[in-house]
Amino acid sequence: MKNKKGKTIMVTSSKGGVGKTIFLLNLAGVLAKKDQKILLVDCDLVGGAIALNLDLVAEKNIFHVFEDLANRRYQNYESYIIPYHKNIDVISSCKDPRQALKIDMEYIVSFLEEMKNYYDMILIDTTHGLTKDNILLLDKMDIILYVMTNDLMDIKNTKAFMDVMNTIEKDNIKIILNNSRDIGLNYFSKYDIRSIVGRNIDYSIDPSLYIKNITSFLLEGEIFTLNKSLTFKDKNDLRKLENMADDLIKE
Ligand SMILES: Nc1ncnc2c1ncn2[C@@H]1O[C@H](COP(=O)(O)OP(=O)(O)OP(=O)(O)O)[C@@H](O)[C@H]1O
Ligand SMILES: [Mg+2]
Numbered sequence: 001m002k003n004k005k006g007k008t009i010m011v012t013s014s015k016g017g018v019g020k021t022i023f024l025l026n027l028a029g030v031l032a033k034k035d036q037k038i039l040l041v042d043c044d045l046v047g048g049a050i051a052l053n054l055d056l057v058a059e060k061n062i063f064h065v066f067e068d069l070a071n072r073r074y075q076n077y078e079s080y081i082i083p084y085h086k087n088i089d090v091i092s093s094c095k096d097p098r099q100a101l102k103i104d105m106e107y108i109v110s111f112l113e114e115m116k117n118y119y120d121m122i123l124i125d126t127t128h129g130l131t132k133d134n135i136l137l138l139d140k141m142d143i144i145l146y147v148m149t150n151d152l153m154d155i156k157n158t159k160a161f162m163d164v165m166n167t168i169e170k171d172n173i174k175i176i177l178n179n180s181r182d183i184g185l186n187y188f189s190k191y192d193i194r195s196i197v198g199r200n201i202d203y204s205i206d207p208s209l210y211i212k213n214i215t216s217f218l219l220e221g222e223i224f225t226l227n228k229s230l231t232f233k234d235k236n237d238l239r240k241l242e243n244m245a246d247d248l249i250k251e
Contacts, residue, residue: 004037006116007251010124010141012134013148014157019181020147021049022214022224023205024125029225030238030245032087036120039081041091041112043137044127045100048093055221056082058092062108063099065091069107077115085226089119105133109140121248130164138165143251144173150185150193159197166198174202176244180209203244208237 011024021044028038042048042062051058060080068074081089094100115122124141126134138144148158158175165173177193179186190201211217211224225238 004117004120006037006039006119006122007143007248008112008116008122008124008141009143009145009248010043010126010137011145011147012126012138013128013146013154014161015149015151015154016047016128017181018128018147018149018154019178019205020128021053021125022181022211023145023147023176023178024123025050025053025223026209026225026241027245028088028123029223030241031121031123031248032085032226034242034245034249036087036245036249037118038088039091039115039119039122040084040088041108041115041122041124042093043105043108043124043133045094045103045133046097047127048125050090050125051082051092053218053221054084054090054223055219056084056090056092058082058090058095061092061094061099063094063096063103065111066103066107069111070104077111077118085223103133105136109136112141130161138170142172143248144170145176146173147176147178149178149181150188152187155188155193155196162197162199173199175199177201177204179207180205180211183207183210203240206237206240209241 011020013020028040031038040050042050065080080091082092084090112122124137126137148154194200217224
């Protein structure tokens with residue numbers, strides 16, 4: 001399956017807990033149903049929870065990718081992969097936070113670049129904020145999906161984040177207003193947010209995508225958007241996410 005021309009897509013935010021990981025998994029589910037070959041890479045090195053969310057056990061993880069590359073022992077990407085779905089593979093975050101401190105992200109960036117040969121989309125989960133690792137990823141990834149909520153502190157942090165992005169002339173960022181994280185959090189209109197942040201909101205996720213029984217999905221290691229018993233109403237709610245997926249495929 002070599003010779004794809006995949007894209008690296010980083011999901012990040014200024015604030016923790018805004019729904020990045022759930023959003024990334026739901027997007028992966030929608031893309032997988034469109035027959036895109038997806039690699040999920042957990043670059044939230046200390047707090048990463050993709051494997052936990054998907055109930056996967058990893059023998060090797062992102063630390064081993066780094067360690068083997070740095071020590072010239074790296075042979076084949078497949079040995080770091082956990083298969084999850086016919087179109088979704090996963091590389092898990094570190095098991096031990098001490099491993100996270102040792103990783104030199106430059107090695108991971110070149111590994112992600114290589115993965116473009118094998119996958120249509122490489123979806124990269126990260127921690128929040130402008131950490132050293134995130135800055136390096138921001139610089140090198142093809143597309144940045146920035147997740148925010150309708151919360152005053154988050155909006156102010158987003159302005160500060162976007163000011164930095166303007167300074168470095170980054171224009172491959174899409175802002176996603178996540179209205180599905182907390183229903184009822186709608187004090188500011190999209191227009192208000194745009195005037196504070198100084199950039200357009202590219203996509204919003206409807207409150208109707210608030211998943212009431214999210215714990216049962218997490219316990220089952222299931223991706224909501226891949227659930228076979230979704231009702232027509234649920235499918236209707238997914239339309240915006242599908243439009244976003246179509247745009248990403250076209251980019
Ligand atoms: N669509 C949703 N429906 C219901 N609850 C949600 C949804 N998205 C997020 N949540 C709630 O918010 C919590 C945090 O979500 P998530 O882990 O995706 O955020 P995050 O931005 O990745 O957090 P972190 O900064 O810790 O990585 C979830 O455990 C869940 O309780
Ligand atoms: Mg997360």
